[in-house]
Amino acid sequence: MDSFFFSADAGDDDWYGNSSARSIRSLSDLDDERLYLVDHRWWNETRESMFREVDGVLYSTSSCLSDDFESEIILDMRRSEIDGDDDCNGEEQGVSGREYALISEWMFYRALKWHYDLKKVQNLAAIEDNKADLFFLQVRLSISGTRNSLIVRICEKDNEVGAFNKSCQIFTLKIWDFSGQITKFFLQGRMLHDNSGPVNKEISLELQVYGLYHYFMLKENGMEVDSKTELKVNGHSNEVKPYVRLGQSHTSSFNEAHKLGLTGLYNLGNTCFMNSAIQCLVHTPQLVDYFLGDFRKDLNFENPLGMNVCIFQIIYYYFLQVKCMNYLFAHVDQGKLALAFGDLLRQLWTPGVTSVGPRAFKSRLAEFAPQFDGYNQHDSQEFLAFLLDGLHEDLNRVKIKPYNEIKDVDGIPDKEVANEHWKNHLARNDSIIVDMCQGQYRSTLICPLCKKHSVTFDPFIYLSLPLPSTTMRTMTLTVLNTDGSTLPIPVTVTVPKFGKFKDLIQALSIACLLRDDETLLVAEIYNNCIIHFLGKPSDSLELVRDHDRLVAYRLPKDQDSLPLVVFTHCYLEESNGQGGPSSRRFGMPLVARIPESSDGFEIHKKFLQLLNPLLLPEEFSSDSLDTCSVNIADPDTKMDDVADDLTIEDVPNSDEVMRKSSVDVDFHFSLEKQGFSSARSKIVMDEPLLIPETRQVSVLVSWPDEMVKRYDTFILNRLPETGELPLLTNNPPESVSLYKCLEAFLKEEPLGPEDMWYCPKCKEHRQASKKLDLWRLPEVLIIHLKRFSYDQFLMDKLETYVDFPIVDFDLSNYTVHKDCQSSIHYKMYAVSNHYGGMGGGHYTAFVQCGEQWYEFNDSQVFPISEDQIKTSAAYVLFYKRV
Ligand SMILES: [Zn+2]
Structure with missing residues (x-):
């Protein structure tokens, strides 16, 4: 994805000023392509099915005279007269088990994996000390004066005793070079001779010798090895030994022998995020095959977005001072992340390894992504996204990205547009990551x-x-009956977070058992006023925020055309100054439909009906509780007696309220003009009400102290936020x-x-x-x-x-x-x-x-x-x- 590209100039500040010093360090850091010496027959099995195009050059080796043969082996390698292309003759000799193949690292890992996949390692009981399977041999190479032979010196002082002893038994035979390195060395040796006379410079080379364990065992047991003996060299015959690991049970908690690729990664300090993602990637079949193969051919040296920035030459002089043979001109600082990842993957797939410390990979990673430096915990997905993108840029086979204009796609079938986009994308991006994950x-x-x-x-x-928790959302609303039959109740519903208003209505209808003849009108309440009604069914629920307060009014469906009356409540406060009494609003507004031609009585009657469920029973309306209820309703307000003419009497039952409603003067009703809350006019009881064009009558109800005592205003004030959960629920995940x-x-x-x-x-x-x-x-x-x-x-x-x-x-x-x-x-x-x-x-x-x-x-x-x-x-x- 293009959005994951990184800055290409990270860490190149002192690049040019310091290039020669860098070049040495880089080349040795690179630990470039290693050479493996393996049994020719084992190699040849693989070669037939996957390396047919690779030719080997046969070299015969013979011992030379040495002053101190006990501590040094000197071999003379000469290109044999038998040509490597001569398959028939070559293979005849190759299967004898007395010939070796020199292969490059990727060939080795591909062959190893091929054998592993083929045999499927069923016989896990066969346990063998595989540590002996792979050993390192330090050799010194130089060109002899004749320029036709290569002098190979294996010195005891360079090597472990065991490795040195084993090496005495090889190099007496024939070696096929499939890596091409020997030929390259000859060429370079000639060049050196031509340029600077007959000097005899030496190159030190580390050989990885693999799979000859059994061969040594046979030798040590005194068994004659000749071309007729069926050798049981690891992996080359029908009775193949699996690549199993043994011992090291202190780090592995199960007794089963390990298979290839079951290698742990040490935690370097909060690096489990990296280890986790790496293990998933290094067991991705396509990536394994790719990085065990010759992935270096794809290394993107020129991509400015790649993980490296600079190309420079390695001078041959330096080249001679480092241990590995490599290309004369190596762009070693390009594609470093891919190289480091490939190296780590190969380590994890090396037989006989239990755990690997990904230190080199981590420091390489931090060079390009400083956020991963240090030892803090990170998100494995973030790391994965970074790594995939970095690998893609390093391995992009497209060196120069073409610019493609996106054409106008109007009227073109989707399939063609999709293909066009895909083609354009591939023209700019072509890597194993694209092949695999795109x-x-x-x-x-x-x-x-x-x-x-x-x-x-x-x-x-x-x-x-x-x-789903991020796609669903719970919403708590207060549902109110508009016929005065029940108390307001909070209802919590679960709706799609990105759903529509109609989803909310549907969920609410089910939750509050809405009848067929009812409909819901949802309003947002702010400062005890309705600020708006939630309108269109297609409106997004995202418009409702968690701290909004919503009320859903149940209204009769067949009265949709009738005017709507909205009652808001206030206490009357005596102002300190000269002005008249000011009001202070409280509680949730109440809503009802009223007949077309209503008067003040109708309004009054309707309001009392709505308040009916809030009426306190007689015993609760005693003075002691009154104070409490008032305080909860509005603790800051000092109640003023505004209803002088009110006679305190027993709390009437609902019938009495209905009957007395037309004559009581307890509540004061005034009509509010929408948009101008200060512009209001007193509602006169026996005068017809003027219905505004909006079909909505806004009525402000002033509550005298006595009325506050009679009703449970606490309930009116209890209006939860939509994001509030009804109770502390301890739901399972x-x-x-x-x-x-x-x-x-x-x-x-x-x-x-x-x-x-x-x-x-x-x-x-x-x-x-x-x-x-x-x-x-x-x-x-x-x-x-x-x-x-x-x-x-x-x-x-x-x-x-x-x-x-x-x-x-x-x-x-x-x-x-x-x-x-x-x-x-x-x-x-x-x-x-x-x-x-x-x-x-x-x-x-x-x-x-x-x-x-x-x-x-x-x-x-x-x-x-x-x-x-x-x-x-x-x-x-x-x-x-x-
Ligand atoms: Zn439009």
């Missing part, structure tokens, strides 16, 4: 007014799916299927007001809605579950249990473009888990190797069963196409 989705913007559709196609390398998360991701959503879209048809900015559809799916589908939510005020982690498929993740219902060529079924092979809370916690990985699942917990590797894979810790899911 998918494409369709993004449609829809104008809410003219319904204009605007389609674009975007690439993705992973999907970030929301969890939510459970949701991965398909539901995907649906939430693909669901049509209105854009926020801050993301207004310019509609080309309306020629105006509109709050469009956006719909995503999966169009093209990658081979490896990485799914990030958005467990961490970042609110304006707090960060939170969702512990939702996501029920994800392991064996068959079927995306056929979620992909709009059906490409018959490829399957849309996926199988899980790795999970990155996060345990604990924000900013800390611990990461592990579950990875499938063969049929068996393993837990990678830093340096520890355990086998686990498949039913342990699904937990609420699952954070990043890795699927491969099946």
